Amino acid sequence: MIDRDEALAMARGWAGEHGTAPDVGLHEFDQGYVAWPIGSTPGTAATAGAPGSSGPPRIVIDRQTGEMTQWPPLPVAVIAQRYATERAADRRFPPDVRHVLETAGWFPGRDVTPMIDRWRADWAAELDGLVMTPAARTALTEFGGLTFPQFGADGEADAGFPTFVHPVRGGLVTEEARVFIDEYDHQVFPLGGNSDGPSELVIDADQRVFMLHWAGYLFVAAGIDAALTALIRGGPFPPARPGG
Template identity: 55%
Template sequence: MISRDEALARARDWAAAGRPGGTPDVELYEFDLGWVASRTEPQPTDPTRPPASTGSPTLVVDRRTGEVSQWPSLSAPDIAARYAAHRAAEGRFPDDVRQVLEQAGWYPGRDVRAAVDHWLSRFAAELDGLDCPPTARAALDEFGGLRLPQFGLYDDSTGGVNLGGGFTSHLHPTQGGVTTEAARVFAEEHDNPVFPIGNNEDGPAEIVVDADGRVFMLHWADDFYLGPDIDTALVNLVRGGRLPEADDLEW
């Protein structure tokens, strides 16, 4: 547990990094989990001229650990809310997968429902006859629009796996359109309606979810089971590897 004075000292070190001259002034916003710090920019000498720059990153100093992390240029209450959600979601995804998700633009509490509404309206004709269950809508609202690279196979030259060495997944809304033929065939064969939530470059293949939250990848070679929920499916999509066939499930 650190004090406010300790948090202020760390924030001042951060604010001064890479800047000539004296230590800039820093404002602290206190909340339950720590402090949000932002630089106090000097008033312009000529208010009629535009500022040299607009917006600057902010810092969060964790009250319990003293750990510092940089955040975008948002209001202090917004950053505090995001940080609280970030901490609450710890353990939801493995570290390697969470890093990929965050680099793609995901964060706890992410909500792109407006974009999803537009996508559903734009492709209403293509999606006609397919019900969008709450499980699919929740997945789209939180993860829609993300482009998720996949780790490739083990690389002897690097002694590890390379991100981007596998097949990338794109979650709707995407830049392209939407195909539903495989989803309709799958629903008929298994008497289990599904709704498209994305695609994978292997094949390419459709990523679909059913009313129970189970996620499948419909590939031209076979239909594969990605997991019982969207979180498990995302882990499997990012990490890659062998997947069980949908036919092996007990329906």
């Protein structure tokens, strides 16, 4: 655990190594400290206040590990927020899965609410009677419109079946979702699809994701993060159990 005095010493060392004034400003937040040089180069005035969106780069010192990362000259509150979001994403996904997600266009804090609302309105007739729960909306607004490859054990991207999250150009199929609801007496909402089958992907109010394959209904995972991890890695997907 890095305390404020240790962070200040580390920041001063960083400033000195990079040829800036040896004194620094320090902003403390939950995950660590944002530091920036204080002082002047010839022709500039010194300032002890938090910097704006200009000047030399900043660093973040992680409170837990002491790791230092360099950031562009953004306001310190913005850096602190972005750092917290990045660290939360690191805890959400394994490195291999996060790499696939980011390559597909996902980033921490992604929100495509207008696209999902437009899709829902455009396909209102097909979605009639299907309830978009908060769990479904949360998953769609963060991952909507993205397609993810599946990787095999050897890391090859063509080792399996890609997954897509609604909306997609190919339209919307809800036939199996409705059969699932009737058969299991369990409400689900369309999430996307998988090219194996092809299959529909649906999500329930408890964030459980199911793959509705022509050969049978499969349980993917509980929670959208775990479901995307399983889909990108290729399973396994056990059979869905009525009432389970």
